[in-house]
Amino acid sequence: SSNETGSNDDKKATNESPKPTTEVKQEEKEVVKIGLLTSLTGALEAYGAQTVKGFELGLEYATNGTMEVAGKKIEFIIEDTETQADVAVQKATRLLEDHKVDFVVGSSSSGDTLAVLPLMEEYKKVMIVEPAVADSITGANWNRYIFRTGRSSSQDAVAGAAAIAKEGVKIATLAQDFAFGRDGVAAFKTAAEALGATLVHEEFADPAGVDFSSNIQRIINAQPDYLFVIWAGANNPWGQLEDMRVQERGIKLSTGAPDIAALRTMEDMIGMEGFTVYHHSLPNNAVNDWLVAEHAKRHNGEMPDLFTPGGFAAAMAIVAALEKTNGNVDTDTLISAMEGMTFETPKGPMTFRPEDHQALQTMYSIRLERKDGFDYPVPVLKRELSPEETAPAIQNNR
Amino acid sequence: MEMFINITINGLATGMLIFLLAAGLTLIFGLMDVLNFAHGALFLWGAYAGIWTYTTSGSFIFGIIAAIVACCILGYLLERFIVKPVYGNHIQQILITLGAMLVLSELVKVVWGPNIIHARAPEWLRGSWEIGGIFLIKYRVFIIIVGLIVFAGLLFLLNRTKLGLVVRAGVMDKEMVQALGINIRKVFLFVFILGAGMAGLGGMLFGPYSGVIYAEIGLEYGILAFIVVVIGGMGSVLGSMIAALLVGILGSYAAYFLPEIALAVNFLLMIFILVFKPSGIMGMKEALK
Amino acid sequence: MSRLKQLSRFKLTLSVVAVGLLMFPFINDSRTAMIMLTKIFIFAVFAMSYDLLLGYTGIVSFGHAMYFGIGAYTVALCLKAFGPTIPVVLLAALITIVFTAIVSFLVGLLTLRLKAHFFAMLTLAVAALFLVVAEKWRSLTAGNDGFTFAIPELFRDRLTFYIVALVFMILVYLFLERFTQSPMGRVLQAIRENEARVESLGYRVMHYKITANVIAGIVAGLAGILYAMSLRFVNTSVFATELTLDALLITIIGGVGTLFGAIVGAAVIEYARHTLMDLASVHWIFGRWVILLGTVFILVVMFFPKGIVGSTKHWWEKRQMKKAKVTTSDKNFHQDVS
Amino acid sequence: MTLLKVDNIHTYIQQYHILQGVSFEVHKGEVTVLLGRNGAGKTTTLRSIMGLNPIKSGSITFKGEEVHAWPTHKIANAGIGYVPEDQGIFGALTVEENMKVAMKKKDEATLERMDWILDLFPDLKKFWKKNGGHLSGGQKQMLSIARAYINDNEMLLIDEPSKGLAPIIVEKVMDSIIQMKEKTTVVLVEQNFMMASAIGDRFYIIDDGHSVHNGLMEELKQDEKLKRQYLGIA
Amino acid sequence: MDTILETKELTIAFGGHVAVSEVNIQIERNKLKSIIGPNGAGKTTFFNMISGQLKPTKGQVVFKGKDITKMSPTDRTRMGIGRSFQITNVFPHLTCHENVRLAVQSQKGIFYNMLSHFTSLKEVNDKATKFLETVLLDNKAQELAVNLAHGEKRKLEIAMLLALETEVLLLDEPTAGMSLEEVPMILDVIRKIRDERKRTIVLIEHKMDMIRDLSDSIMVLFHGKLLADGDPEEIMKNEQVQKAYLGGLHNDAS
Ligand SMILES: Nc1ncnc2c1ncn2[C@@H]1O[C@H](COP(=O)(O)OP(=O)(O)OP(=O)(O)O)[C@@H](O)[C@H]1O
Ligand SMILES: Nc1ncnc2c1ncn2[C@@H]1O[C@H](COP(=O)(O)OP(=O)(O)OP(=O)(O)O)[C@@H](O)[C@H]1O
Numbered sequence A: 001s002s003n004e005t006g007s008n009d010d011k012k013a014t015n016e017s018p019k020p021t022t023e024v025k026q027e028e029k030e031v032v033k034i035g036l037l038t039s040l041t042g043a044l045e046a047y048g049a050q051t052v053k054g055f056e057l058g059l060e061y062a063t064n065g066t067m068e069v070a071g072k073k074i075e076f077i078i079e080d081t082e083t084q085a086d087v088a089v090q091k092a093t094r095l096l097e098d099h100k101v102d103f104v105v106g107s108s109s110s111g112d113t114l115a116v117l118p119l120m121e122e123y124k125k126v127m128i129v130e131p132a133v134a135d136s137i138t139g140a141n142w143n144r145y146i147f148r149t150g151r152s153s154s155q156d157a158v159a160g161a162a163a164i165a166k167e168g169v170k171i172a173t174l175a176q177d178f179a180f181g182r183d184g185v186a187a188f189k190t191a192a193e194a195l196g197a198t199l200v201h202e203e204f205a206d207p208a209g210v211d212f213s214s215n216i217q218r219i220i221n222a223q224p225d226y227l228f229v230i231w232a233g234a235n236n237p238w239g240q241l242e243d244m245r246v247q248e249r250g251i252k253l254s255t256g257a258p259d260i261a262a263l264r265t266m267e268d269m270i271g272m273e274g275f276t277v278y279h280h281s282l283p284n285n286a287v288n289d290w291l292v293a294e295h296a297k298r299h300n301g302e303m304p305d306l307f308t309p310g311g312f313a314a315a316m317a318i319v320a321a322l323e324k325t326n327g328n329v330d331t332d333t334l335i336s337a338m339e340g341m342t343f344e345t346p347k348g349p350m351t352f353r354p355e356d357h358q359a360l361q362t363m364y365s366i367r368l369e370r371k372d373g374f375d376y377p378v379p380v381l382k383r384e385l386s387p388e389e390t391a392p393a394i395q396n397n398r
Numbered sequence B: 001m002e003m004f005i006n007i008t009i010n011g012l013a014t015g016m017l018i019f020l021l022a023a024g025l026t027l028i029f030g031l032m033d034v035l036n037f038a039h040g041a042l043f044l045w046g047a048y049a050g051i052w053t054y055t056t057s058g059s060f061i062f063g064i065i066a067a068i069v070a071c072c073i074l075g076y077l078l079e080r081f082i083v084k085p086v087y088g089n090h091i092q093q094i095l096i097t098l099g100a101m102l103v104l105s106e107l108v109k110v111v112w113g114p115n116i117i118h119a120r121a122p123e124w125l126r127g128s129w130e131i132g133g134i135f136l137i138k139y140r141v142f143i144i145i146v147g148l149i150v151f152a153g154l155l156f157l158l159n160r161t162k163l164g165l166v167v168r169a170g171v172m173d174k175e176m177v178q179a180l181g182i183n184i185r186k187v188f189l190f191v192f193i194l195g196a197g198m199a200g201l202g203g204m205l206f207g208p209y210s211g212v213i214y215a216e217i218g219l220e221y222g223i224l225a226f227i228v229v230v231i232g233g234m235g236s237v238l239g240s241m242i243a244a245l246l247v248g249i250l251g252s253y254a255a256y257f258l259p260e261i262a263l264a265v266n267f268l269l270m271i272f273i274l275v276f277k278p279s280g281i282m283g284m285k286e287a288l289k
Numbered sequence C: 001m002s003r004l005k006q007l008s009r010f011k012l013t014l015s016v017v018a019v020g021l022l023m024f025p026f027i028n029d030s031r032t033a034m035i036m037l038t039k040i041f042i043f044a045v046f047a048m049s050y051d052l053l054l055g056y057t058g059i060v061s062f063g064h065a066m067y068f069g070i071g072a073y074t075v076a077l078c079l080k081a082f083g084p085t086i087p088v089v090l091l092a093a094l095i096t097i098v099f100t101a102i103v104s105f106l107v108g109l110l111t112l113r114l115k116a117h118f119f120a121m122l123t124l125a126v127a128a129l130f131l132v133v134a135e136k137w138r139s140l141t142a143g144n145d146g147f148t149f150a151i152p153e154l155f156r157d158r159l160t161f162y163i164v165a166l167v168f169m170i171l172v173y174l175f176l177e178r179f180t181q182s183p184m185g186r187v188l189q190a191i192r193e194n195e196a197r198v199e200s201l202g203y204r205v206m207h208y209k210i211t212a213n214v215i216a217g218i219v220a221g222l223a224g225i226l227y228a229m230s231l232r233f234v235n236t237s238v239f240a241t242e243l244t245l246d247a248l249l250i251t252i253i254g255g256v257g258t259l260f261g262a263i264v265g266a267a268v269i270e271y272a273r274h275t276l277m278d279l280a281s282v283h284w285i286f287g288r289w290v291i292l293l294g295t296v297f298i299l300v301v302m303f304f305p306k307g308i309v310g311s312t313k314h315w316w317e318k319r320q321m322k323k324a325k326v327t328t329s330d331k332n333f334h335q336d337v338s
Numbered sequence D: 001m002t003l004l005k006v007d008n009i010h011t012y013i014q015q016y017h018i019l020q021g022v023s024f025e026v027h028k029g030e031v032t033v034l035l036g037r038n039g040a041g042k043t044t045t046l047r048s049i050m051g052l053n054p055i056k057s058g059s060i061t062f063k064g065e066e067v068h069a070w071p072t073h074k075i076a077n078a079g080i081g082y083v084p085e086d087q088g089i090f091g092a093l094t095v096e097e098n099m100k101v102a103m104k105k106k107d108e109a110t111l112e113r114m115d116w117i118l119d120l121f122p123d124l125k126k127f128w129k130k131n132g133g134h135l136s137g138g139q140k141q142m143l144s145i146a147r148a149y150i151n152d153n154e155m156l157l158i159d160e161p162s163k164g165l166a167p168i169i170v171e172k173v174m175d176s177i178i179q180m181k182e183k184t185t186v187v188l189v190e191q192n193f194m195m196a197s198a199i200g201d202r203f204y205i206i207d208d209g210h211s212v213h214n215g216l217m218e219e220l221k222q223d224e225k226l227k228r229q230y231l232g233i234a
Numbered sequence E: 001m002d003t004i005l006e007t008k009e010l011t012i013a014f015g016g017h018v019a020v021s022e023v024n025i026q027i028e029r030n031k032l033k034s035i036i037g038p039n040g041a042g043k044t045t046f047f048n049m050i051s052g053q054l055k056p057t058k059g060q061v062v063f064k065g066k067d068i069t070k071m072s073p074t075d076r077t078r079m080g081i082g083r084s085f086q087i088t089n090v091f092p093h094l095t096c097h098e099n100v101r102l103a104v105q106s107q108k109g110i111f112y113n114m115l116s117h118f119t120s121l122k123e124v125n126d127k128a129t130k131f132l133e134t135v136l137l138d139n140k141a142q143e144l145a146v147n148l149a150h151g152e153k154r155k156l157e158i159a160m161l162l163a164l165e166t167e168v169l170l171l172d173e174p175t176a177g178m179s180l181e182e183v184p185m186i187l188d189v190i191r192k193i194r195d196e197r198k199r200t201i202v203l204i205e206h207k208m209d210m211i212r213d214l215s216d217s218i219m220v221l222f223h224g225k226l227l228a229d230g231d232p233e234e235i236m237k238n239e240q241v242q243k244a245y246l247g248g249l250h251n252d253a254s
């Protein structure tokens, strides 16, 4: 059918506008439009920038630089949510309504993303969530138009557990007292206990605080083997953990390694064992090699960061789906094509699990080390955690 | 027992840090009665300018000087172009300084990028002493000392010189003060710059304390500074000090014993104080009408 | 006499604008524009309720978002719990009215005896407590992530919702306009000027202030309902101080003490935000639109301290006065009428 | 010798044209009284001299220098003290602090003057540590006058000093002005004609923003017609 | 004697300073009573306790046989005690007319005509105009109060007090700062009210000729204590009063 419409357009174009052929040629191709919804300003703008860079490179890689798939041209429009839910809805509506996009990709904040989810149901278009982490996106608030290439809080937690939990290990957790921290600890607890560890203490800290010494004091009192920290946001407890000599007391620290800017703040955490979603030195595959090389070339030597491969993966997923449907953008066709679909990413293959459309993906068990050529502590691979190993529980009651 | 001492010391240090952030506001808001919402932006700039200088030059002291100088310059510009036209008009102050706040916070991102920036204490202030289960984190001891010095300096300035009087009089009746032969514009400018410089110092010292600085600290801690000045009693340096320590220590204990309400503890404290002692802890001005 | 004419001309303009807005979706069916306008209407209502406090009673509140948030969460929770039907929305409105009335009454009782700064700080604190509760009561609110919910079929249509919001804004405007020009409204203005004096004239000032606070609270709560329904999603940001600051800025930019200013302010800020961002590709400064916004605030205070509507009015009156001066013979006549 | 010369000044407040040509001269060592009905522009004239309501045209010369473009504090420091109509007390400062703010120097002479003032107004001594805002109306007036007396001013502008003062204190204030006459020149705005006529050397009548008449006080005392015309007294 | 207002042992202390001390006074209905006394004698403070701005440390204020000591200023105004202030105290950014209208309207309830436009309340507006005329301020009716000269503000203050239409009028130095020409006008207003004998007036003044002319009786406060209370001639002759208050200039006046 796509061919038909293509020829229709062809006729229209030639009939109506006797313009130079080069320009007509541009218009004769049918276009697949993707709306990229992300934080270009606001608290999460650094993440937004990573997603955008990753997405651009991902499209290029997936289409071999042609920006075309199944004979259709791919265009994308970036909209800034300003990290505000109401703006996100406004921008998403503009993408769906005015730009008539076929896919939405985004966004950096869980709040923005959750606010946009009902729109996807209203407009019946596919959204690829990247990199918002809230469990409820693929849980309570999920609808069938939602896919996620980003990892969920639970996936993080399961990976975190896999990195340290063993029979007989005593673990305490330290997290910020909001949804991300609470969800994360709950999931971590389940996963860690399944692996035979015991959780001896849960500590929640004021997300806006600067003094965590009381929290740390209580953790010290609980005398765990490991302290697992779930932390997002700028202010962090690393320095204070060091100041209060937590590691000297035989309590090993563990956490998810964050983006490079935040890794710089983790001097005090060298030796820490934990997990990460991505660091450019970790995956060992051709896609990642291309990403690293190309990224450096485009962005004067800069390396891809935590959420760059996510943007890349979202682009790869869309192209893969379109290839599978042969360019058909009918939403139901796309959904059935994407459920269970496996596609390449800089982190190796990912698979959208049919039940909740969460992409199962490789995570990395790491240790933070000082390394030549890096001016910050680097996550060094201990072991790859396979997609199956870090699969979170299905939460959408489907 | 050690635990209580530890919690208290840490609360004290946090309180002192908050005092440093709020001390400038005690002058600008408490004394000059300017609702300066850009105060947060001042210590944000202090933090960035200071930490940047510190990391590039390697000298912590240079960093502190840079922070203070940068904020004095900013304070000068703010006073001259933003605050001066709106003395005495609170509503306009809110808007215009909020505007300045937005511009300055966003400019930080333009100049230094949106990423968080790492800030570590210098070598000689890193680590801690441990005395029989009691931790003395060096940097915190340092903060406490600096806080005390600033406190003493301010007390001297306000109680031993005519400055405090002139400013308070100027706020009540600017024309009359001028008619008494005092160049109140200059005095206000000076006090504003002084407050700004102290904000810069506070911001700079905040960096290594929290380990990182980022563009949002301006608003977050700006509000906290306002809370401290209000519950301490407008214009009272001693009040601000007590309030800051109270917030710090209470926060520290709440985080340990009642983590559930730790988030709300500052606000509860403020409500409690304003309802039962509306002029603040050391208020000279009545909050009640 | 010309004052009468001037008044009716103003009203005529208003009516034309209102009709124009009502017709708008039938002329231009861009949903983005419709959503933007809907948001403008909602924020205009919120800002008008704020102006009642700030502009007419002289109360600076930093916690106005709490009423907005109460409305938003009430409707969200009701719709989630009882299903997306219109009676549920009405029920939510009722609960919101009762709840905001109680809260604003209590907050007023507790805080309105304090002076301006202190009142502002205390409202900030109370609103922050609501924020903390919304954050902590996770079983109900899903914490700061928030949750989505379905709204009644009827409102799902953006056009219907647009009209509902517009009509609601007009009603609120008419109501508040009348209220502020009523004898009671004038007393509120007098309170703003010199509270002690109002008291010694035999007015029970607290009653007036609390009434104003309650009315402002209820209106803000209703705005919150519309807001949540327009998003079909709610999270803790509806309690955030930033929201109160938005209302404050809208009010001041539009013109303090002119209800219409709230509407103009909401439109200008929203529209500016919308279009400036789109210019980001032209120059990076537009991407940093916050810088522009901040600069605009500064310029407004410096050059239009009365806000857009206030300054226009001022300019208009001055012009009228000049005219009157030219024809001095008219002057006495003027005064007779006014 | 002319100490102050006000020449055809015009002052606007917002768009209102308040002073529309006020001129007068103040001779050293004399008490010059400005008279006129409510709203005539007396206060505005004093404020214009102090630079608080800057003039739009005309000139003000003090000790041979044109001062009308100067900022208020500079005018004050040139040696002019001012007692405003509304007293200008700093309510939240104590009496002592009010005096301290006003004091330019802390030398011998100032301390001497301080003693003299406190003898003149013993009430101030009594309430030395009390907030200015808590004083009675008359006590505020005394404090306001005292603040102007404390410095070694060459000229004082006093706006209705007798307002709210008990007769016995009015007498004291009159005495004090006479006592200071040698060193200090006084410009007085006064509605109390008894007082004005008792201590004034020269008068100017201001009406509707214009200076309309002047002369020696002795003449005015005799001139019933003038008194009735501008002052409404017989 | 028909007493409308009475104080019993009325006392107030600020810190250690007793500003008014055990003052017993009866004020007769529809008469004019003046209060004189040196600066700081406690006159204004005494007013403040009657009108409720200050709460006495000891003693009572009795109005029409009812103890009102614990009532708020608002309630006292509503019961019929109105006052003007020594320092002018008007609404600066409202017009004169609006200032007076507020006073007129104050006797109505809070929800009085809540949804009707204020200009439509003819009765209230006309009354306000009338009171402005009474004090010869009708030419400034549409002027903002902030733009008035000092003396004009005082007149506005009196218009507002009259507009309250209370039974008792407390006037605190109504003519302070008023021009020689205008004083007689205010005197006329007060005299007219007195002569109608429908209002009780309590007056604080330092202008002795005026006091003598108007008063039915005079009370003298001295250091917070009631020094004398009686008819004008008697008081003016009182030696203590002359010495402590009037000073030399008025010696011949008696
Ligand atoms: N801020 C102002 N704005 C507009 N007009 C003003 C302002 N201040 C004073 N005026 C007007 O200027 C005129 C002169 O006022 P001024 O205070 O100088 O009079 P005055 O002679 O001192 O009167 P009084 O004896 O009552 O104190 C008055 O008509 C007054 O209404
Ligand atoms: N709120 C207050 N706090 C402390 N002292 C006060 C307060 N109010 C008045 N006083 C003192 O009480 C005394 C009486 O003051 P009051 O104002 O009653 O005097 P007054 O008789 O009205 O004098 P005047 O004629 O000067 O107006 C004064 O000494 C004054 O300083």
Ligand SMILES: [Mg+2]
Pocket: D042, D043, D044, D085, E149, E150
């Ligand atoms: Mg005057």
Ligand SMILES: [Mg+2]
Pocket: D136, D137, D138, E043, E044, E045, E086
């Ligand atoms: Mg008095």
